[in-house]
Amino acid sequence: MRSSFHSLRAGMVGLGMIFDETYRPFFEQAHAEGIFSNKFGICRVSLAAVASRTGSRAEAYRKAAGDKIAKFASFKEPDSIGQLLKSGVDFVCVATPDDRHFYAAKAAILAGKHVLIEKPSVLTLQELDELAALAIKHNVLAKVVYHKLLDPDHKKLHTLVADGELQHVNTGYCTLLEPKSIATGQFAEWIAGRNPGTYVAVHYIKLIDFTFGGRLVSVACTGQRGIVGSPAGDTWDSTQLRLIYEYADQRQAAFDIHTSWVTPDNFPGYVDQEVQFRFDNGVWNCHSRKRGVECTVEGRTPLTRKINMNNHYNGTFLEPWGERSQRGYGVEVLERFVREVATVQFGGPESERPERLAAARRLSYNDLSADRQTVAAVQAMEAILARHAAGTANCLVEIDHPKGGLVLLPPGKAEAEVLYVGRVNERVE
Numbered sequence: 001m002r003s004s005f006h007s008l009r010a011g012m013v014g015l016g017m018i019f020d021e022t023y024r025p026f027f028e029q030a031h032a033e034g035i036f037s038n039k040f041g042i043c044r045v046s047l048a049a050v051a052s053r054t055g056s057r058a059e060a061y062r063k064a065a066g067d068k069i070a071k072f073a074s075f076k077e078p079d080s081i082g083q084l085l086k087s088g089v090d091f092v093c094v095a096t097p098d099d100r101h102f103y104a105a106k107a108a109i110l111a112g113k114h115v116l117i118e119k120p121s122v123l124t125l126q127e128l129d130e131l132a133a134l135a136i137k138h139n140v141l142a143k144v145v146y147h148k149l150l151d152p153d154h155k156k157l158h159t160l161v162a163d164g165e166l167q168h169v170n171t172g173y174c175t176l177l178e179p180k181s182i183a184t185g186q187f188a189e190w191i192a193g194r195n196p197g198t199y200v201a202v203h204y205i206k207l208i209d210f211t212f213g214g215r216l217v218s219v220a221c222t223g224q225r226g227i228v229g230s231p232a233g234d235t236w237d238s239t240q241l242r243l244i245y246e247y248a249d250q251r252q253a254a255f256d257i258h259t260s261w262v263t264p265d266n267f268p269g270y271v272d273q274e275v276q277f278r279f280d281n282g283v284w285n286c287h288s289r290k291r292g293v294e295c296t297v298e299g300r301t302p303l304t305r306k307i308n309m310n311n312h313y314n315g316t317f318l319e320p321w322g323e324r325s326q327r328g329y330g331v332e333v334l335e336r337f338v339r340e341v342a343t344v345q346f347g348g349p350e351s352e353r354p355e356r357l358a359a360a361r362r363l364s365y366n367d368l369s370a371d372r373q374t375v376a377a378v379q380a381m382e383a384i385l386a387r388h389a390a391g392t393a394n395c396l397v398e399i400d401h402p403k404g405g406l407v408l409l410p411p412g413k414a415e416a417e418v419l420y421v422g423r424v425n426e427r428v429e
């Protein structure tokens with residue numbers, strides 16, 4: 001017999017920029033309305049506990065939110081995650097800096113909690129293997145957020161490809177340029193030794209991998225230094241990544257992804273995002289600023305308000321019926337995950353939970369098991385940039401090479417380095 005409503009208690013690890021942009025509006029909406037489906041009925045969703053480094057953002061949020069959110073517990077370092085897990089949550093969202101995802105996600109899965117991790121899920125295939133195996137062992141979902149897959153323009157691209165209207169991708173280029181304030185302010189605490197490719201090229205790596213399928217063959221990367229860190233150091237201003245894919249008919253495609261986090265802060269949009277994909281029978285061009293609005297306000301644009309705004313991601317609106325809202329694909333992707341958790345937990349008899357869990361795991365847009373090639377590309381890119389910083393530029397990483405799954409090949413006759421031994425791709429051959 002179904003109770004009149006179900007409930008899910010969320011734990012949030014990391015309360016930074018992405019929490020504020022997408023998780024906060026999701027939890028506030030869920031607090032007000034819950035979620036509903038014919039599969040599981042009414043499900044109340046509460047933000048029950050948060051974990052962060054110092055706890056100061058949690059206190060600021062508690063004050064600002066007022067009655068938009070229920071009471072929540074706040075835990076800070078040391079062992080903020082351990083304390084959060086003991087406080088009794090049903091699922092955990094991990095939005096810490098990306099080199100701290102693995103530790104938090106592993107602790108949550110070991111405690112038997114469903115997990116949602118911000119992109120990139122983890123930085124190595126070794127970590128991915130461990131989390132995926134633990135999720136199976138502990139019967140929980142382990143998923144990753146790539147909200148650009150839910151951008152209506154990218155959904156349309158996916159639809160045209162899936163329906164065979166756009167046939168066989170040949171080449172692509174993508175660019176995502178972030179403002180300098182990200183590198184020099186927002187992320188100053190953890191930016192040393194990092195690069196903008198892992199942070200944002202990963203959106204397009206996933207878009208390409210998810211939309212076109214195929215087998216990742218090789219990864220090349222170069223980059224520039226000297227603004228965020230020293231010209232010879234290991235902190236990168238911008239990166240240019242090249243991925244080669246091969247499809248079942250043995251034809252190949254090349255994709256170039258350019259990213260930076262040093263765009264001047266007076267740029268007309270918050271970020272610059274553009275893609276072009278060329279097919280046997282067509283071309284897809286998409287520019288996120290040029291698809292939309294251009295608005296000038298004396299004394300405000302382009303600093304306190306941007307000239308080009310992305311009203312699709314997490315825009316704030318006065319709805320025609322008078323309510324204020326914050327909505328868009330960045331929020332929708334979180335609600336989708338919570339619906340998947342609610343369906344697994346409450347979407348039928350307990351005896352059929354394993355089938356529901358298996359069905360949720362087959363969703364390749366967000367399951368960790370489907371993130372192999374994306375993580376492989378990130379691991380390869382990071383290894384190539386590390387070698388570059390250490391004095392050897394222009395290394396290439398080959399995937400599923402005779403020597404191993406990820407093999408770094410320096411130029412000339414230097415010895416190959418095996419970054420990952422097992423096979424990366426189980427889809428083809």
Ligand SMILES: NC(=O)c1ccc[n+]([C@@H]2O[C@H](COP(=O)([O-])OP(=O)(O)OC[C@H]3O[C@@H](n4cnc5c(N)ncnc54)[C@H](O)[C@@H]3O)[C@@H](O)[C@H]2O)c1
Binds near residue numbers: 052057080119199
């Ligand atoms: N999907 C997107 O477009 C998007 C955009 C921005 C960020 N992100 C991702 O979200 C993640 C966080 O980014 P952000 O911009 O919110 O970062 P941020 O630096 O603004 O915030 C990081 C948060 O993590 C907390 N934290 C750091 N170390 C911790 C630890 N050991 N234990 C507990 N909490 C800890 C900090 O206290 C802070 O609250 C990154 O993985 C990033 O790639 C995604």
